[in-house]
Amino acid sequence: MSQRTDLLASIANTIQDYRGGSLPQPISAHVEHWVHQFDAALQLPILQEIDHVLKNIYFSKEKVSKFISGAISTQKLTGNDADQFWRNANFLDIQGGGDSQTDMLALFSEQLTEKFGFGIDECGQGGDVFVYLDDGIFTGNRVRRDLEGWVRDHAPAQAKVHVMCIAQHSGGQYYANGKIQAVIRASGKKIDITWWHAIELEDRRAYSATSDVLRPTAIPNDPAVQAYVAAMQYQPTLRTAGSPGAAGLFSSDAAKILLEQEFLKAGVRIRQVCPNLGATQRPLGHMTLETLGFGSLIVTYRNCPNNAPLAFWVDAPWYPLFPRTTNTQTAVRRMFADLTGGDL
Structure with missing residues (x-):
């Protein structure tokens, strides 16, 4: 050929x-x-x-599933008891546009079921851990708007938020994080955000x-x-x-x-x-x-x-x-x- x-x-x-x-x-x-x-x-x-x-x-x-599978088992994220961590975690379904979060939640649920025998519908049993999923952070505007609204209107007084995506562009993440942190300060709430990704790209x-x-x-x-x-x-x-x-x-x-x-x-x-x-x-x-x-x-x-x-x-x-x-x-x-x- x-x-x-x-x-x-x-x-x-x-x-x-x-x-x-x-x-x-x-x-x-x-x-x-x-x-x-x-x-x-x-x-x-x-x-x-x-x-x-x-x-x-x-x-x-297949690649996305492997990333999620690896994240589910990452001790740095879950600590020593991954099963209990995910049972307690609250999964956010707050995206203002598109289906990417819904699709990622479904894939995450499949991986949880495969590893632990329960999906995300059985999670959220307690604790202050919240998970925001998306396939990518580009300009940062989507995650910024979603989490700004959640912080103002729905977040508890104290929370830990894990933002997990496949591809993270450094400029978009920096911009979004700065805007979200400003809203957190204005709210008077204590909310910590950690960002997780499969690949980070310089933009x-x-x-x-x-x-x-x-x-x-x-x-x-x-x-x-x-x-x-x-x-x-x-x-x-x-x-x-x-x-x-x-x-x-x-x-x-x-x-x-x-x-x-x-x-x-x-x-x-x-x-x-x-x-x-x-x-x-x-x-x-x-x-x-x-x-x-x-x-x-x-x-x-x-x-x-x-x-x-x-x-x-x-x-x-x-x-x-x-x-x-x-x-x-x-x-x-x-x-x-x-x-x-x-x-x-």
């Missing part, structure tokens, strides 16, 4: 359980359809790097030189991109070339630069042909602040975050590698279920 065929098959194998195996079949042809949207001369190197990156940061259901602007997200080293010599940047109120922060990132996700800095350049160009083009995208859907991913985009490449078997480059997930007329379920679609399904007692 050719190198291209091998790469297509390898990527297909990595992402085969995405959204319950609902990707168009055969998946290798789906990947081919996606990469065909890039310049012909760049398609093979893009496939090479995407294959490398996804092997590092695509979290299949802070001050550490752009070693970032693990896509931060271009230069603005491409592309008229559409240059016009997009010229229209920005604040010019973007560019990273200094030389390091592919602290977490070692990329095969080389040159390969990372390739993805940064090509995904930025594709993202600007996608914004031109998809006029319904909001202003915060930046070329390299959702970001409220005016930047080129968040730039995370983390994807889980459940969904692709909108903080990933638009080239990963935006639909027609672009062809996405990871078709994405939006929070709006999730809300519609929930409303339908409430009205009919079923699901879509």
Whole structure:
């Protein structure tokens, strides 16, 4: 087989359980359809790097289950009696948007049942320990809003909160923790928060030189991109070339630069042909602040975050590698279920 065929098959194998195996079949042809949207001369190197990156940061259901299983048995978390710790723990179901927390709770419950013979419905028998689950912390706004409201309105006078996620971006965690701590101080309550993760990625602007997200080293010599940047109120922060990132996700800095350049160009083009995208859907991913985009490449078997480059997930007329379920679609399904007692 050719190198291209091998790469297509390898990527297909990595992402085969995405959204319950609902990707168009055969998946290798789906990947081919996606990469065909890039310049012909760049398609093979893009496939090479995407294959490398996804092997590092695509979290299949098996990988997520292993993380949860390990967390359940971590003595640093549970102490000497894990069974009793989890029986007493209170699991928070307070997420304001999306299904990620609900899905993580269900998976956690499966792992608890396998290890101890009881699920999360049988937990919360006493104590002041609370667990907040999610698949990822990106900008930090979701966990911040969820826990701020809980602290103000529902938290007891004293509590220990364990925030557990698959991927944690350091800037988002730092931002969220600072905001939550301010609300805790204002509430007069004594609440300690500990953060747990499978992987931590550097995304802070001050550490752009070693970032693990896509931060271009230069603005491409592309008229559409240059016009997009010229229209920005604040010019973007560019990273200094030389390091592919602290977490070692990329095969080389040159390969990372390739993805940064090509995904930025594709993202600007996608914004031109998809006029319904909001202003915060930046070329390299959702970001409220005016930047080129968040730039995370983390994807889980459940969904692709909108903080990933638009080239990963935006639909027609672009062809996405990871078709994405939006929070709006999730809300519609929930409303339908409430009205009919079923699901879509």
